Amino acid sequence: MSAAYVPYSQTGYFSKTICDYLGQEQAVRPFYHRFPSLEALSDQIQEKQGTAVCEAKWRETLSQSLMAAYGGVSMSEATANNIESLKAPNTFTITTGHQLNLFTGPLYFLYKIVSVINFCKQAKQTYPDHNFVPVYWMATEDHDFDEINYFNxxxxxxxWNRQDGGAVGELSTEGLQEVSQVIGAAMGKSIQASYLRELFENAYLKHDDLASATRYLANALFTDQGLVIVDGNDPALKAAFAPYAKQELLAQKGHEVISATTADLVAAGYKEQVHPREINLFYLDQGLRERIVQAGDQFVINDTDLTFSKAEILEKLEAHPEQFSPNALLRPLYQEVILPNLCYIGGGGELAYWLQLKDYFDAVEVTFPMLMLRNSALLITEKQMGKWERLDLSVADLFKKQEALAAHLVKQHSGLPLDFEPQKKHLKKQFEALYELAKQTDPSFEGAVAAQEKKQINGLKNLEKRLRKAEKRNHKDRIQRAQELRDAVFPANNLQERKANFSEFYLEAGDELIPLLLEQLDPFKSEFSVIRL
Structure with a gap:
């Protein structure tokens, strides 16, 4: 089992924003604080240490709240030790976040968590006097059920088909017995399949809500790695965020500052990832998560009959801060005011909206974390890779789109000159003499020469296309085998990690899957990993 690497910019699957960020291009520099590195970690630690989130009283509250949140979920000694260590002034977190996708959803769920775990391990080696805790932030307050109710x-x-409504973390796991039966039938009868069925049943059939089920699942997959799982939908944690929620309600500074930064991003040639609202908060209640909208002197809960005066909504915030939920743009702030966090690790889309936030963090005087792109990987079996290499194709060739792959194979294996550039240059040289002759006679003759040149060049281009098409037919079998292989590892022409579920690869690699990822994925290596199973 080994890995090869391809620069992100050469894969064709990453945005200009992310490629420029990884290249530390000057245009993107104003939108982040420190580029992630082990060397920069020292300055980030020093800056974070002086903030309220690192005070002893809050650390005690945070540790107690996280311990209580695990409830009946059995945690490893490493996780318990990490939660306890958060009380110490030399302990910091490295955080990633993800939705509560059914059975982890896309494969990159694993890559996110592996990235934070491996970051912490390397940080500990570099700074042995400090503790670094890997954190998975569960997006329990999301309400987009259609984004999480399935896996491929x-x-x-x-x-999982059921009615949605409210924060997804509070959704009952009722109805997942039927999904469990589908999984049992699909996965077969191997030892690995039996483990996956048992894992699903223990997570979803023995826990009452989706947040508890997801906590169990992530804890089981990374039981020995000290992963700490955070559910932000917690009264004690929300109380710490309440001053910022109050400011958002009254001053609406988020909309003002984030809009200005977003305009600067767009002017620099980048896309807006998330559009800021006037109020970037939701109101939470049983079965309800709706935007808070100001209408004159009133605060209205969108699509409901609920209305609050200024005094009423501030009273509600003070008494029940857990009923106020940050949206995608304010959730990062919430994270950073309750965790002694140094770095956020996320996907390209996540980092793109974090880049909209630096000026806002400065405005509310909260330390902006380092931002790291999570590891991305392609898992390919030895058998698949063997077939690929027998076609004389490289790892980098895997990322060629189908037409480009076919053209590459024809060019590589055809014994004929498929490029008519020499003939085109020779033809242009011949016409140069005709143009000189045309200048000495009637002007209309020059137009006739140009028309004839264009006709001849187009003729060569058509012959070139016909030759390539004929050679494609001659190499049809080779091209078909290559394209079928590529389709197998790039489902629907998309990255495997965005479509496939980890269970497919657990059936192949068994208990070695996660140790393999921990061994091969390096968060500080800014390249796409191709890992052989």
Whole structure:
């Protein structure tokens, strides 16, 4: 088992924003604080240490709250030790976040968590006097059920069909017995399949809500790695965020500052990832998560009959801060005011909206974390890679789109000159003499020469296309085998990690899957990993 690497910019699957960020281009420099490195970690630690989130009283509250949140979920000694260590002034977190996708959803769920775990290990080696805790922030307050109610297994969609409403973390796991039966039938009868069925049943059939089920699942997959799982939908944690929520309600500074930064990003040639609202908060209640909108002197809960005066909504915030939920743009702030966090690790889309936030963090005087792109990987079996290499194709060739791959194979294996550039240059040289002759006679003759040149060049281009098409037919078998292989590892022409579920690869690698990822994925290596199973 080994890995090869391809620069992100050469894969064709990453945005200009992310490629420029990884290249530390000057245009993107104003939108982040420190580029992530082990060397920069020292300055980030020093800056974070002086903030309220690192005070002893809050650390005690945070540790107690996290310990209580685990409830009946059995945690490893490493996780318990990490939660306890958060009380110490020399302990910091490295955080990633993800939705509560059914059975982890896309494969990159694992890559996010592996990235934070490996970051912490390397940080500890570099700074042995400090503790670094890997954190998975569960997006329990999201309400987009259609984004999380399924996962893909070998090209088929396994879905949980039920009514949605409110924060997804509070959704009952009722109805997942049927999904469990589908999984049991699809995965076969191997030892690995039995483990996956048991894992699903223990997570979803023995826990009452989606947040508890996801906590169990992530804890089981990374039981020995000290992963700490945070559910932000917690009264004690929300109380610490309440002053910022109050400021958002009254001053609406988020909209003002984030809009200005977003305009600067767009002017620099980058896209807006998330559009800021006038109030970037939701109101939470049983079965309800709706935007808070100001209408004159009133605060209205969108699509409901609920209305509050200024005094009433501030009273509600003070008494029940857990009923106020940050949206995608304010959630990062919430994270950073309750965790002694140094770095956020996320996907390209996440980092793109974090880049909209630096000026806002400065405005509310909260330390902006380092931002790191999570690891991305392609898992390919030895058998698949062997077939690929027998076609004389490289790892980098995997990322060629189908037409480009076919053209590459024809060019590589055809014994004929498929490029007519020499003939085109020779033809242009011949016409140069005709143009000189045309200048000495009637002007209309020059137009006739140009028309004839264009006709001849187009003729060569058409012959070139016909030759390539003929050679494609001659190499049809080779091209078909290559394209079928590529389709297998790039489902629907998309990155495997965005479509496939980890279960497919657990069936192949078993208990070695996560140790393999921990061994091969380096968060500080800014390249796409191709890992052989």
């Amino acid at each position: 297994f070998k090209g088929s969609k396994v879905a």
